[in-house]
Amino acid sequence: MTAQNIMNPKQRVAVHAANLVEADMIVGLGTGSTANLFIEALAKRNRNEHLKVTTVSSSAISAVKAKEAGLPVVSIDSLDYLDMYVDGADEVTPDLTLLKGRGQDLVREKLLASAADQFYVLVDESKLVEHIGQNFPVPVEVLPEAWKLVLAQLKQHGGVGELRMNAAGDNVAFTAHGSLVLDMSFEHIDSLELTMLLDTIAGVVEHGIFSDLASAVFIGGEQEVEEHWR
Numbered sequence: 549m550t551a552q553n554i555m556n557p558k559q560r561v562a563v564h565a566a567n568l569v570e571a572d573m574i575v576g577l578g579t580g581s582t583a584n585l586f587i588e589a590l591a592k593r594n595r596n597e598h599l600k601v602t603t604v605s606s607s608a609i610s611a612v613k614a615k616e617a618g619l620p621v622v623s624i625d626s627l628d629y630l631d632m633y634v635d636g637a638d639e640v641t642p643d644l645t646l647l648k649g650r651g652q653d654l655v656r657e658k659l660l661a662s663a664a665d666q667f668y669v670l671v672d673e674s675k676l677v678e679h680i681g682q683n684f685p686v687p688v689e690v691l692p693e694a695w696k697l698v699l700a701q702l703k704q705h706g707g708v709g710e711l712r713m714n715a716a717g718d719n720v721a722f723t724a725h726g727s728l729v730l731d732m733s734f735e736h737i738d739s740l741e742l743t744m745l746l747d748t749i750a751g752v753v754e755h756g757i758f759s760d761l762a763s764a765v766f767i768g769g770e771q772e773v774e775e776h777w778r
């Protein structure tokens with residue numbers, strides 16, 4: 549059995565994406581367990597094939613991971629262009645709308661996803677859904693002083709939600725930019741309608757619905773990777 553065969557779906561899809569990276573590219577690194585596997589696979593190729601890539605990270609944790617793996621990491625504000633952004637997702641619909649943001653770096657994730665020439669999303673089949681919000685609440689990053697007013701407005705549109713707590717459960721969770729996160733569920737609202745609503749409420753910094761951003765979603769399976777291109 550070859551190494552290719554004994555990879556699990558997340559590893560397989562991570563290696564698949566790493567194989568798309570070319571020499572001298574500037575590559576954005578996502579956050580999460582699948583993004584970590586991509587970082588490892590990219591670092592391996594960069595080392596073995598002397599690709600001389602530059603990377604930029606969506607989070608402090610991924611930057612640490614990348615540096616430990618030997619990848620050069622630059623800060624976002626030093627770039628006016630990136631070739632590729634690669635990240636996982638919590639949900640993917642048939643039209644390639646994504647739900648992201650279980651981590652605390654939504655703003656940087658969306659910034660890199662929208663700025664990159666190509667945005668590749670790495671998932672396994674467990675992330676495929678019919679509609680956004682099917683398995684997870686929608687993360688809404690809010691200015692700390694705005695959270696109650698934003699929550700009240702979202703409730704008027706049928707939203708139910710609460711402030712996200714930190715891992716220890718003894719305080720609210722703060723994002724990398726010092727914002728708070730409302731995890732919101734909605735019974736009867738589609739993702740486009742919800743995106744338009746969230747984009748118009750003052751105090752909302754960013755939200756976890758990524759519409760029209762993915763260039764391709766790669767779905768890792770037991771034997772192969774399925775590609776869905778926009």
Ligand SMILES: O=C(CO)[C@H](O)[C@H](O)COP(=O)(O)O
Binds near residue numbers: 650653657
């Ligand atoms: O959006 C994210 C972090 O904000 C992650 O990409 C998403 O939660 C998927 O994570 P994993 O690859 O660990 O399943």
